[in-house]
Amino acid sequence: MATEPRLIVMAGTEESDLTRLAEYEAIGGYRALQKARGLTPQAVIDEVIASELRGRGGAFFPTGRKWAFVPKPDQNPNPHYVVVNADESEPGSFKDNEIMARVPHRFFEGCLIAAHAIESKNVFVYIRGEYTGPHEILLGALKELEARPDLRGDVTIVLHRGAGAYICGEETALLESLEGKRGQPRTKPPFPAIQGLYASPTVVNNVETLATLPPIIEMGGAEYAKLGVPDSRGTRLVSISGHVERPGNYEIENGTSLRDLIYGLGGGIPGGRALKAVIPGGSSTVILKGDEIDVGYDFNSLLKLNTAMGSAGVVALDDSCCMVQLGIRISEFYEHESCGKCTPCREGTRWMTQILRRLESGEAVQSELDLLLDVCDRINGKCLCPLGETAAVAVASYVEKFRAEFIAHVDQGGCPFGESSPLHDVLAPVAVHAPATVPA
Amino acid sequence: MSTYDDAVQEIKARYPDWRSAALPALRLAQEQHGYLSPEALRECAEALGTTPAFCEAVASFYDMLHLAPIGRHMVEVCTNVSCALAGAQQVLENFEQELGIRAGETTEDGEVTLRPIECLGGCGWATVVSVDHHYRTHVKPEDVPAIVQELRNGD
Numbered sequence: 001m002a003t004e005p006r007l008i009v010m011a012g013t014e015e016s017d018l019t020r021l022a023e024y025e026a027i028g029g030y031r032a033l034q035k036a037r038g039l040t041p042q043a044v045i046d047e048v049i050a051s052e053l054r055g056r057g058g059a060f061f062p063t064g065r066k067w068a069f070v071p072k073p074d075q076n077p078n079p080h081y082v083v084v085n086a087d088e089s090e091p092g093s094f095k096d097n098e099i100m101a102r103v104p105h106r107f108f109e110g111c112l113i114a115a116h117a118i119e120s121k122n123v124f125v126y127i128r129g130e131y132t133g134p135h136e137i138l139l140g141a142l143k144e145l146e147a148r149p150d151l152r153g154d155v156t157i158v159l160h161r162g163a164g165a166y167i168c169g170e171e172t173a174l175l176e177s178l179e180g181k182r183g184q185p186r187t188k189p190p191f192p193a194i195q196g197l198y199a200s201p202t203v204v205n206n207v208e209t210l211a212t213l214p215p216i217i218e219m220g221g222a223e224y225a226k227l228g229v230p231d232s233r234g235t236r237l238v239s240i241s242g243h244v245e246r247p248g249n250y251e252i253e254n255g256t257s258l259r260d261l262i263y264g265l266g267g268g269i270p271g272g273r274a275l276k277a278v279i280p281g282g283s284s285t286v287i288l289k290g291d292e293i294d295v296g297y298d299f300n301s302l303l304k305l306n307t308a309m310g311s312a313g314v315v316a317l318d319d320s321c322c323m324v325q326l327g328i329r330i331s332e333f334y335e336h337e338s339c340g341k342c343t344p345c346r347e348g349t350r351w352m353t354q355i356l357r358r359l360e361s362g363e364a365v366q367s368e369l370d371l372l373l374d375v376c377d378r379i380n381g382k383c384l385c386p387l388g389e390t391a392a393v394a395v396a397s398y399v400e401k402f403r404a405e406f407i408a409h410v411d412q413g414g415c416p417f418g419e420s421s422p423l424h425d426v427l428a429p430v431a432v433h434a435p436a437t438v439p440a
Numbered sequence: 441m442s443t444y445d446d447a448v449q450e451i452k453a454r455y456p457d458w459r460s461a462a463l464p465a466l467r468l469a470q471e472q473h474g475y476l477s478p479e480a481l482r483e484c485a486e487a488l489g490t491t492p493a494f495c496e497a498v499a500s501f502y503d504m505l506h507l508a509p510i511g512r513h514m515v516e517v518c519t520n521v522s523c524a525l526a527g528a529q530q531v532l533e534n535f536e537q538e539l540g541i542r543a544g545e546t547t548e549d550g551e552v553t554l555r556p557i558e559c560l561g562g563c564g565w566a567t568v569v570s571v572d573h574h575y576r577t578h579v580k581p582e583d584v585p586a587i588v589q590e591l592r593n594g595d
Contacts, residue, residue, distance in 0.1 A: 089559060089561060090559070091521055093561065097561045130560055130570060132574055163466070163503070164502050164503030164504035166559075180498065181462075182501035184501075198457055247522075247565070283520075329519075329520070333520060333558055423524055423525070425529065426529045427529065428519060432543055432544035432555060
């Protein structure tokens, strides 16, 4: 497959300033909404099911099916809510940032289509607190939209800013936070479709998922499903960062080869260095070795390698990087962001950091490598939400794929890379709040 | 009624349940008081119709809400993987040197707080530094003195 961008969500951004309503309407904006409103809610759901669209936040759940779980108003008379997960916080992902900043109206149009589909009058956009820039752009676009009752209809859109918590990207933690509480995940079931915001039927969708709806309604679900590959239809905004010449967001057809993403669109590895590893879908995903990138960037192809597209954050690491140092930084991230509700995650991520630090400093003995994997195993599947589990799976994959490097830390009594690795001694927030103590 | 109370009542009206106004109300109180002092929490609680303890319990969960004094300016350097690969640690250390403080501290004159922060969602534009909650992208270690000067000039 050629390494050409395929603009569906970002269509028109190269020619026009789509943050302005007039320019968005000039390229046919909000026509999909009018078309959707001419259809019954069920017909819109069927169209989205036909498109085979799957959630772009990371879980990849079929969007149309998620909507179909929502009770009809005669089955549950409580208000129905559309909640947007705009709490993008996954290390490596910055696509929703750009979508909100560049196609805010396509995003809002998607929100209004979703509201029609589940018969909701209220949309809440939970946008991460740090995203001041995108928030200001959304505010401007929303002001334009609110001045146009013909477009907005009787639907109210509220922008709700988060306050700094990765966990609020987990949908039930997000709902807790939106209800004004500490952002700790709920037990499931009940799922949000049945009891979500204020215990009412709720659909929680990602920004990119919603921004994909107008083109789907416009071209028809069946037409959209011609793009991409089986189980991964359509396009995806892929965030490429780390050791590449041209980092950035690229919208590509699903199934494009990962090698083409890194060496084609990404421009390859700077300084003529070798590619050592790739985080394929944000920090939560199993790492790939540099020689594992001849794979389609789609659900099934990556699943064969035991990993995932996640939130489509591709991070390239060259051969100067120490994988133990990478483990420390990733583990510190999850330790900092653990909400503290489940003990295996709260304590386990901290233990992982401590063992990794001992490996890096050369204090660890060989058996601590097994201890590290044991701690990971004791987090897996034992928590309410995937936060701790993804930390464990990611770090365990570094050990599995770069075991010789971890053993070298023990054998040499320290890091073979030391200061030459760019991840050496990086100060993480968790180390500022509570310095990791090393057990005697 | 105070203007803060008016603002909170207006925020509450956007939601079916008053509790949803907690985060925006706390953010606003922090903006007005500099940080969430006991007095700010009391004022917030009164406007929401709840207790200061509820407000403090919520606030203590979130990274952007501060229960201890912070500087008038906030400099946050992303040190997660993508920014670290682009040299974020050197950017952070240059800020430490230029400001004469360690990361996590506030300058003695109470002007600037410096801290590392988790992924800001700008990995392709590394290093990302959030200065008073507005992103500076592609920040290089040598850009630091100018940013600090800008803050000292009160721009």
